[in-house]
Amino acid sequence: MKGERFYLKSHEWIEFIDEKTARVGISDFAQQELGDIVFVNLPEVGDEVVAGEGFAEVESVKSISEVYSPVTGVVRSVNEKLQDSPELVNEDAYDAWFVEIGDISAKEELLNEEEYNEFLESEN
Amino acid sequence: MEKKTPIYERHVELKGRMVPFAGYLLPVQYETGVITEHNAVRNKAGLFDVSHMGQIVIQGPDALENINMLLTNDFTNMSDGRAKYSPMCNPEGGTIDDLIVFRQSKDKYLLGVNAANRDKDFEWIKSNVKGNVEVLDISDDIAQVALQGPNSYDILRKLTNNIPEKYYSFLEDVDVNGIICFVSKTGYTGELGYEISCDKTDGVKLWNMLLDAGEEFGLIPCGLGARDTLRLEAGMPLYGHELSEEISPLEASLNFTVKMEKEDFIGKEGIRKRGTSRRRVGLKITGRGIAREDCDVFVDGQKVGLTTSGTHSPTLGYPIAMALMDKDYTDIGIEVVVNVRGREIPAVICDLPFYTRVK
Numbered sequence: 001m002k003g004e005r006f007y008l009k010s011h012e013w014i015e016f017i018d019e020k021t022a023r024v025g026i027s028d029f030a031q032q033e034l035g036d037i038v039f040v041n042l043p044e045v046g047d048e049v050v051a052g053e054g055f056a057e058v059e060s061v062k063s064i065s066e067v068y069s070p071v072t073g074v075v076r077s078v079n080e081k082l083q084d085s086p087e088l089v090n091e092d093a094y095d096a097w098f099v100e101i102g103d104i105s106a107k108e109e110l111l112n113e114e115e116y117n118e119f120l121e122s123e124n
Numbered sequence: 125m126e127k128k129t130p131i132y133e134r135h136v137e138l139k140g141r142m143v144p145f146a147g148y149l150l151p152v153q154y155e156t157g158v159i160t161e162h163n164a165v166r167n168k169a170g171l172f173d174v175s176h177m178g179q180i181v182i183q184g185p186d187a188l189e190n191i192n193m194l195l196t197n198d199f200t201n202m203s204d205g206r207a208k209y210s211p212m213c214n215p216e217g218g219t220i221d222d223l224i225v226f227r228q229s230k231d232k233y234l235l236g237v238n239a240a241n242r243d244k245d246f247e248w249i250k251s252n253v254k255g256n257v258e259v260l261d262i263s264d265d266i267a268q269v270a271l272q273g274p275n276s277y278d279i280l281r282k283l284t285n286n287i288p289e290k291y292y293s294f295l296e297d298v299d300v301n302g303i304i305c306f307v308s309k310t311g312y313t314g315e316l317g318y319e320i321s322c323d324k325t326d327g328v329k330l331w332n333m334l335l336d337a338g339e340e341f342g343l344i345p346c347g348l349g350a351r352d353t354l355r356l357e358a359g360m361p362l363y364g365h366e367l368s369e370e371i372s373p374l375e376a377s378l379n380f381t382v383k384m385e386k387e388d389f390i391g392k393e394g395i396r397k398r399g400t401s402r403r404r405v406g407l408k409i410t411g412r413g414i415a416r417e418d419c420d421v422f423v424d425g426q427k428v429g430l431t432t433s434g435t436h437s438p439t440l441g442y443p444i445a446m447a448l449m450d451k452d453y454t455d456i457g458i459e460v461v462v463n464v465r466g467r468e469i470p471a472v473i474c475d476l477p478f479y480t481r482v483k
Contacts, residue, residue, distance in 0.1 A: 035153060035157050035158055035349075036157045036158050036159040036160075038159075038414065038436035038443075039412070039413065039414050039436065039443075041412075041413065041467075057465075059414050059436075060158075061158040061159065061349055061353060061435060061436055061438075062152060062153075062158065062349050062352075064414075064416075083412065
């Protein structure tokens, strides 16, 4: 799984660094739907996150959206750059990771790139 | 089922993201996005479809008397061709709507009202007028656009030389490159701008003509998202947020629109009784986070206010909000804490408007 990007149907992506560690963000489709992102509310290092539950919020000019965790684990680091420059998520959603999660113990059902793209097409 | 404005098809072609608003399907933004649209209005020009706004005519020999009784502002010494903003109150002093009155003649007034309140206003006005006066709802016959931004004069000038000069004045039967229009120097953005209406059958033509004429001036179509961030920066109230049947115009800090020295008007006694135990102020958010509507505001752990709207301000680069604050906590500079979904975010009371254009 290492190096490959997986997705949730709620439009988060996850990329594993090793078996127990991964970075999480929101998909390009999600950033397009949200429009101009003006604030990202991130958890703190050491916070526990639970697969399928919200761990962050992303705000566009008009709306607030919950960001769901694809895995259960502990926040190892947060992308501080998003605090001052939330627009980085619009510029490149796959570079603008939200958090790095360690001690991963459980996963949601993950879609690979192809499955996610099919899901997006079926939704439209 | 939401209604469509006469310009609906064009928004779809321009890839507007259509959302239901006040009973209409309107673009919240185009592909350009809210911030680009907002900045276009501040720096160049933006075009909005505001055909959803209601238009009510009050005419007849007793029109002026009725307007002065229905509305809190004073229309006695108004001239033809001028416009005036006013709340309309219920007897308890709560606000039924806020609107703009256009005096077409001594006996004929056009009221521009909020789309969401149009039916309520029409019923209220009809049931409260006295004497020789006629009330008509002409909203469905009209298409209306708002051309806003520093370049709006230059754009309009390409299509007509008949342009209202003074802020809050208007001209009727203006020939805008072949379309007969009602043109007022008004708007909801805090910028130089015009609101232009015509027969609904000419709506698409007017929209296209303005967009074409404005291309060289940086004009782009703008949606409801930018309309909201622009009016917020300009400190303008939005009905349902800063004003409601439970909020008096004085509580909303609209003192300049309430003429208590007028002999009588509906709501005068109610407004007086209600007093101003709370008032609308601006909040500059100094912490991280965006306070939107309905967030409690605290000073020293005590709840002293409630936000009514809030957003990230594209022009200022930080979040702003408006709030109804207890009267002891309305001074500029007071530090407060806003509770945003359980997080405590520091903010400071500031003067309204947040943004004033450089003339």
